[in-house]
Amino acid sequence: MTKNTHRSLALVWLRNDLRIADNPALFHACKSGAVVLPVYILDEHAPHAPGAASRWWLHHSLKSLSEMLAEASAPLILRRGPSAETLQSLIAETGAEAVYWNRRYYPAHVEADKSLKADLVAKGVGVHSYNGNLLREPWDLQTKAGGHFKVFTPFWRALQKAGPARDTPAPTIQKFKRPKQLPDTDALADWRLQPTAPNWAKEIASVWSPGEHGAHKRLYDFLAGAVDHYTDGRDRPDQDFTSRLSPHLAFGEISPLTIWRETRQRVDAGIISPGGAEKFLSEIAWREFSCNLLFHHGDLPDAPLRKEFADFAWRDDTEGLRAWQHGLTGYPIVDAGMRQLWRTGWMHNRVRMIVASFLIKDLLVPWQAGQSWFWETLVDADLANNAASWQWVAGCGADASPFFRIFNPVTQGRKFDPDGNYVREFVTELAALPAKYVHAPWEAPERALQQAGVSLGKTYPMPILDHGEARRRALDRYAKAKAG
DNA sequence: TTTTGAGTTGTTCGA
DNA sequence: GTCGAACAACTCAAA
Numbered sequence: 001m002t003k004n005t006h007r008s009l010a011l012v013w014l015r016n017d018l019r020i021a022d023n024p025a026l027f028h029a030c031k032s033g034a035v036v037l038p039v040y041i042l043d044e045h046a047p048h049a050p051g052a053a054s055r056w057w058l059h060h061s062l063k064s065l066s067e068m069l070a071e072a073s074a075p076l077i078l079r080r081g082p083s084a085e086t087l088q089s090l091i092a093e094t095g096a097e098a099v100y101w102n103r104r105y106y107p108a109h110v111e112a113d114k115s116l117k118a119d120l121v122a123k124g125v126g127v128h129s130y131n132g133n134l135l136r137e138p139w140d141l142q143t144k145a146g147g148h149f150k151v152f153t154p155f156w157r158a159l160q161k162a163g164p165a166r167d168t169p170a171p172t173i174q175k176f177k178r179p180k181q182l183p184d185t186d187a188l189a190d191w192r193l194q195p196t197a198p199n200w201a202k203e204i205a206s207v208w209s210p211g212e213h214g215a216h217k218r219l220y221d222f223l224a225g226a227v228d229h230y231t232d233g234r235d236r237p238d239q240d241f242t243s244r245l246s247p248h249l250a251f252g253e254i255s256p257l258t259i260w261r262e263t264r265q266r267v268d269a270g271i272i273s274p275g276g277a278e279k280f281l282s283e284i285a286w287r288e289f290s291c292n293l294l295f296h297h298g299d300l301p302d303a304p305l306r307k308e309f310a311d312f313a314w315r316d317d318t319e320g321l322r323a324w325q326h327g328l329t330g331y332p333i334v335d336a337g338m339r340q341l342w343r344t345g346w347m348h349n350r351v352r353m354i355v356a357s358f359l360i361k362d363l364l365v366p367w368q369a370g371q372s373w374f375w376e377t378l379v380d381a382d383l384a385n386n387a388a389s390w391q392w393v394a395g396c397g398a399d400a401s402p403f404f405r406i407f408n409p410v411t412q413g414r415k416f417d418p419d420g421n422y423v424r425e426f427v428t429e430l431a432a433l434p435a436k437y438v439h440a441p442w443e444a445p446e447r448a449l450q451q452a453g454v455s456l457g458k459t460y461p462m463p464i465l466d467h468g469e470a471r472r473r474a475l476d477r478y479a480k481a482k483a484g
Numbered sequence: 485t486t487t488t489g490a491g492t493t494g495t496t497c498g499a
Numbered sequence: 500g501t502c503g504a505a506c507a508a509c510t511c512a513a514a
Contacts, residue, residue, distance in 0.1 A: 143512060151491060151511055235493075286492085353493065392492090404506045405494045412494090471495085475506080482507085 009179060010034035010098040013041070013087060014076075017102045017132050017252035018061045019212045020068055022169035024130035029100040035177045037094065038069060039077040041086045042191055047108065048301070048383050051376035053345040054250075056201045057210050059193035061251045064211025066188070074176035078186040084116045091125060093183050099125060102132030102252075105291050106383055107298035134288055135164040135256050138295035148296050149289070151399045156285045164257050204345040208247065208379060215248035219259060222280075223266055230276035237337075237348035238422040243280065246380035247346070249287065256284050290388035293398050301371065301387040304396035312396075312481045315364040323464050324359050325373055327427070330463035332439050333413035334358045336426040343426070345379035350416050356393040357407035362470040364477065367394040395478075403478045406471050413439035429460040 010029040017023055029036045040062060050058055066076040079086045099120060117127040131137050141158050149155035195201050222243040233241025248254050263281055266272045294300045304310060323329050327338035337351035359370045367390040375381045391397025417423060420438030424431045430438055432452035437444035441454060456462050
């Protein structure tokens with residue numbers, strides 16, 4: 001193609017920031033006066049490329065983004081291949097004079113972006129990067145001693161005190177200057193991000209609306225009601241008091257600054273109560289905290305932060321892992337969670353802790369195996385959150401739950417799903433069982449089981465292990481690990 | 485430098 | 500049924 005000679009051309013390299021609103025890279029590229037060309041590059045062979053559920057989401061998010069850009073008369077160029085090389089060749093093709101992006105924080109990404117920037121600058125291409133994805137970047141908040149925070153509460157206090165790095169969101173561009181000639185773009189369908197045979201994403205599609213509009217609707221709906229019940233309600237998987245913004249945040253369809261401001265504005269206006277709102281924002285801060293940890297510990301997804309766990313005697317239990325993955329452990333709350341994940345691409349936070357505790361401490365399977373499964377099946381899979389959270393449950397992370405804190409799946413079920421409705425929704429075999437027995441069907445009298453059409457070991461598994469014994473075994477191994 | 489207080493989300497046991 | 504202690508000390512952050 002011929003180069004855009006009249007006006008300089010700027011590429012905006014979109015990554016985990018698939019939005020138009022409050023997108024500093026996109027805004028500043030437009031503001032520079034250049035003709036702007038947004039581009040997304042799918043690098044399927046990069047480490048930590050999106051898992052299956054994320055690929056489904058990505059498809060719809062890109063579709064939504066390209067429609068929104070089209071409304072503002074901007075294209076979205078899609079390319080597939082190794083990120084840096086693909087971007088470089090697009091620059092060569094188009095004669096772009098500048099590239100804009102929002103920064104990433106995983107050390108491998110930081111390095112990649114840094115070396116790409118050096119290459120481009122050496123060729124005379126301008127590179128402009130921004131903070132679009134965090135309230136405060138990892139180097140922005142420090143302890144008084146100058147280090148990074150390793151405990152959440154002081155981090156959260158520092159973040160509250162400092163506030164977001166930017167006062168106002170980047171303005172949304174309503175009308176783009178369209179390049180006279182466009183470079184080739186892949187067809188989204190050719191990327192085959194969606195499952196076909198079988199199409200396992202039907203239920204996922206029925207509960208989620210990927211894209212910027214869906215993200216804002218989630219936020220507004222949440223702030224219009226559930227947020228006032230968030231402090232306690234967030235622990236109830238049978239109810240709907242969480243924001244469900246996680247996948248939207250993972251793909252950058254909404255910025256944390258937007259969430260922060262919209263929430264705070266409603267508190268200041270007296271529309272919502274400060275209690276639930278602060279608790280909600282503290283969860284947004286956990287996302288930042290995890291991102292900080294990953295920035296400072298590039299091996300967070302691979303190796304335990306606390307070194308006494310390096311030689312922990314994990315079990316190699318293929319069968320146990322399989323039962324866990326498929327929701328066939330015989331512990332209803334665990335199975336419900338794993339099936340919710342499989343069916344909807346998401347799991348309630350309380351249940352994530354329960355299933356993770358079960359895999360790590362009852363089955364003694366390494367936390368990395370759980371991390372991998374979540375990476376593949378979660379629509380909100382995020383490298384930092386996933387790694388930090390699995391390490392947190394395992395007791396080997398920063399500010400982690402102590403290892404001896406081992407969730408009892410029956411106690412947790414009865415406490416947080418008191419009527420058993422969450423279990424019944426996802427473990428349909430137990431749908432007719434009374435609340436009294438639904439979290440521990442093996443305790444039910446034979447008559448009750450018969451009436452509910454449950455035959456343990458046939459229609460629903462017997463527990464694959466005894467929690468009491470498993471707990472003692474875990475504590476014993478932990479004691480040995482510590483003794484070194 | 486040393487001291488001090490604090491640290492997301494639990495469970496079990498025995499008095 | 501309820502309550503405190505044990506689980507395990509350790510690391511972090513600030514004064």
